[in-house]
Amino acid sequence: MGAVVRAEGLTKRYGRNRGIRDVDLEVDEGEVFGFLGPNGAGKTTTIRTLLDYLRPTSGRAEVFGMDSRKESVRIRERVGNLPGEFALEDRMSGEGLLRFFARLRGVGDLRYAHELAERLGADLGRPMRRLSRGNKQKIGLIQALFHRPPLLILDEPTGGLDPLVQEEFLKIVGETRAEGRTVFLSSHNLAEVEKICDRVGIIREGRLVSVETTGTLVNKAFRRVRMSFAGPVDPGPFRALPGVKDLQADRESLSFTLHDNLDEVIKLAARYELVNLEYERPSLEEIFLAYYDGEERRS
Numbered sequence: 001m002g003a004v005v006r007a008e009g010l011t012k013r014y015g016r017n018r019g020i021r022d023v024d025l026e027v028d029e030g031e032v033f034g035f036l037g038p039n040g041a042g043k044t045t046t047i048r049t050l051l052d053y054l055r056p057t058s059g060r061a062e063v064f065g066m067d068s069r070k071e072s073v074r075i076r077e078r079v080g081n082l083p084g085e086f087a088l089e090d091r092m093s094g095e096g097l098l099r100f101f102a103r104l105r106g107v108g109d110l111r112y113a114h115e116l117a118e119r120l121g122a123d124l125g126r127p128m129r130r131l132s133r134g135n136k137q138k139i140g141l142i143q144a145l146f147h148r149p150p151l152l153i154l155d156e157p158t159g160g161l162d163p164l165v166q167e168e169f170l171k172i173v174g175e176t177r178a179e180g181r182t183v184f185l186s187s188h189n190l191a192e193v194e195k196i197c198d199r200v201g202i203i204r205e206g207r208l209v210s211v212e213t214t215g216t217l218v219n220k221a222f223r224r225v226r227m228s229f230a231g232p233v234d235p236g237p238f239r240a241l242p243g244v245k246d247l248q249a250d251r252e253s254l255s256f257t258l259h260d261n262l263d264e265v266i267k268l269a270a271r272y273e274l275v276n277l278e279y280e281r282p283s284l285e286e287i288f289l290a291y292y293d294g295e296e297r298r299s
């Protein structure tokens, strides 16, 4: 499996504004790659630069091995793109818009488009300008998906969608991957990223600060531990153990986050009569917040 998207030292400055700096990135064929970061981190800038809607200040990007500046037309033919602002104020209906895109792309058959509209509950009959944000977004997704492109680049695909529609969208992404196609999506919604992404890139203040498989990111993080005992427990020795943080205690129970050192914690707990033990891994959201918090303190 080769890289479908590759960025090397990709940098975009907007005058004195930061944009993105030195982004090195590879997205492999057949994977679902999640691009995470808070508002203003540089997700949209990266996506627009990959597709040559923006010219990089320095560095380069390739999509399907083609230079994104020199071969943007050929690249865009093979990409289904949902831009960050899909807000057409058009008189045309969703159906009209899809027919327009179908002609442009030389696709004769709109059956998959109609199937997607049905599944997402999209209203294809109304003028685009009369649709709510979420309903516009559905049309935006359908136009990105219906010609079954080998690469999907989706900027905040579930923004404005209600939870049931989000679930359906996640199924569609799963089917896309099962067909061996590649998906690159940016998101704020960490629960959804955790469900569908094989790998995750975290961007912070224009720099890509981490790329990991979703499993690694979640597994190497801390755990939340809660212990209840049959009698009073002395929290002091627990608090003193390396790896134990944010410990809270009442007479017969302890709760804390554990970053390391499970063995010593269990041995210490075994000196008491333990009646309950909860050991939970955090959500990607908690990891992300902790990551950002830690980064902030380091910088």
Ligand SMILES: Nc1ncnc2c1ncn2[C@@H]1O[C@H](COP(=O)(O)OP(=O)(O)OP(=O)(O)O)[C@@H](O)[C@H]1O
Pocket (backbone or CB within 6 Å): 014, 017, 018, 019, 020, 037, 038, 039, 040, 041, 042, 043, 044, 045, 046, 084
């Ligand atoms: N046209 C522009 N002119 C000047 N600065 C810009 C422009 N577009 C983006 N920026 C700046 O570049 C940085 C990255 O913005 P970008 O829109 O790529 O972030 P994002 O991660 O997509 O955020 P969001 O989640 O809010 O969409 C921000 O500091 C932003 O202020």
